Amino acid sequence: MAPQWSLLGDDILNIITERFDDIYDYARFGAVCKPWLSFSHRFYNQKKHLFRANHQLPLLVVPIEDHQQIRGLYNISTDTLCNQIQLTLPYKRCSGSSYGWLIFVDNKSAEIELLLINPFPSESEKSLIKLPPIICEDTVSKMDEYGVNKAVLSKDPNEFPNDFEVIAIYGGMQMLAHYKSGDQFWSYAKPTTEIHCFADVIFYKGMAYAVNFYSWIVRVYRKRFKQNPTGNSSPCFLRYKTICKRLPLSVCNYSGNAYLVETCKGELLHVRRDYITEESQMAMDEENEEEMKRVRAEYDARTQEEQDQIRQRIERESENQNVEDDEIRASQVEEMLFDEPHLSVNFTVFKLNYPSSRGQKSTETLNGEILFIGDNHSVSVPSSRCPNLSPNSIYYTDDYVDVYRLNLQFGSCDTGLFNIENKGFGKHFVPRFSAKGMPPPIFVVPRYRIKQC
CATH class of the missing domain: 1.10.10 (Arc Repressor Mutant, subunit A)
Known part of the structure; x- marks a missing residue:
């Protein structure tokens, strides 16, 4: 029976x-x-x-060898590839993962278009949303799939089709652009705004926050122009309210990347990621300071006539420099930059006091939670839901963007975990070396949708 x-x-x-x-x-x-x-x-x-989408164990979207348009789903908790699920996605880097949606750049000339792709749609749900183009004046760098370093959603567009927002970090200067469902255009900060080089964005308790590489944390909001601008542009612009002031410009204060994460208890964390050790950072700062002192001393010691002569000599040498020397020098620089990958050496976590007070305080524990960071909308999960993973740890993927093709030739190698209590590193998903040049993995949280019978 x-x-x-x-x-x-x-x-x-x-x-x-x-x-x-x-x-x-x-x-x-x-x-x-x-x-x-x-x-x-x-x-x-x-x-x-x-x-909630950002407090569930994410899966890794990983490339599959010999199948450029197919990605697999990897469960780091069970260390298995979900062979029964394969996703058809563009063969390029994914610029964001938020509320189950994957975000890709489909750029054209001086415009950057974002595609929101839902890889887990039900029959009645949208699987593709095309947003208006982001107008980017940076025509030299960051104009491919890295035209948008990262983008996040405020809500699931299928659940809230008329009430979702998108914030994108775009262009070589890593500025912010904001889109609200139903708008025809994106909103941007005014050109006079000095804050840029943003690393991450989060929608937290109904408001948007952003952090840059020097720990400058701001609240982002839209404000209408007093007079609507002419032409095809948004009637709103972005304003920033400082929550944590920028650290002084130095190598020691510059983080390789930064993230904002909401914990399961509703607290807001700031995570800094470093690619060089503190000792190396201090040595570089000292070298830069000594070099600046030497240059100032030499310049002050010269007369105006000597300065003019030096300037003229440099110009003549520059004009007479032949193409072969340029190629050799360029080759040397390229060899230096691409000699080895950038690997994470440390993570530092801060707890923000806002809105009760401004500022942040470092912490040595995650209170048993686990963080998942990278190009994805940052996720925090209680360790009780994933007993096979290491509590008080940060699971990260390779999202190095400065010389952004650097790590790809090594197979997107900067993927692992870091325990903030014992400062130890480990591995979760290790791409094969044959995966070099393929799109890097990214965390995604599939949405749980069921219909009542």
Whole structure:
């Protein structure tokens, strides 16, 4: 006689589901039979706050060899590739992952167009949203799939089609652009705004915040122009309210990357990622300072006539420099830059005091939570939901952007985990060397959507 699973009462089902660790257990549970699916729906509505997209264990979207348009899903908790699920995606870097959507750049000339792709759509949901072009005057650098360093959503566009926002970090100066559903154009900061070089953005408690590489944290909001600008442009511009002041410009204060993460308890964290050691940073600062002192002393010691002669000599030498020398020098620079990959050497975590007070304080624990960072919308998950992973750790993917093709030739190698309590490093997903040049992995949190029976 076959077991009558569908006849189990809610009290038994509740005991079963209380033992589940993450949202994927509920999805598998609901697939057993229609009564279990109905129970899963009721349970989800009762405890929906537990299943917010940014507090669930993410999967890794990884490239698959010899299949340029196909990506796989890798579960770092079980160390397995989900062979039954394959995603058809553009063969390029993904500029963001937020609320289950993947964000890609589809740039044309001086315009950068963003595509929002939902790789897990139901029959009634949108799988593709094309946003208006971002107007970028930077025509030299960052005009390929790195035209947008990162983009995040405020909400799921399928659940809130008329009430979602997008903030993108774009261009060589890494500025911010804001889009609200229904708008025809993006909103930008005024050209006179001095804050730039942004690293990450987050929507937190109904407001948007951004951090740059010098720990400058601002609240971002839109404001209307007094007079609507002429032409095809937004009637609004971006304003910034400083939450944490920028650190002094020095190598020691510059982070290789930075992230803003909301914890499961609703706190806001600032994570700094370093690619060179503190000792190296201090040595470089000292060298730069000594060099500046030497240059100032030499310049002050020269008369105006000597300065003119030196300037003329430099110009003549520059004009007479032949192409062969240029090629040799360029080759030497390229060899220096691409000699070895940039690997993370340290992570520092700060807890923000805002809005009770401004500023931030370093912390040596995540209170048992686990962070997942990279090009994705930063995720925090309680370790109780992923017992196979290391608590108080940061799981990260390779998102190096300064010389952005640097790590790709090594197979997107800067992927691993860092425990902030014992300062130890480890690995989770290690791409094969044959994956060099392929799009880097990115975390994604599939949305849990079920229909009531």
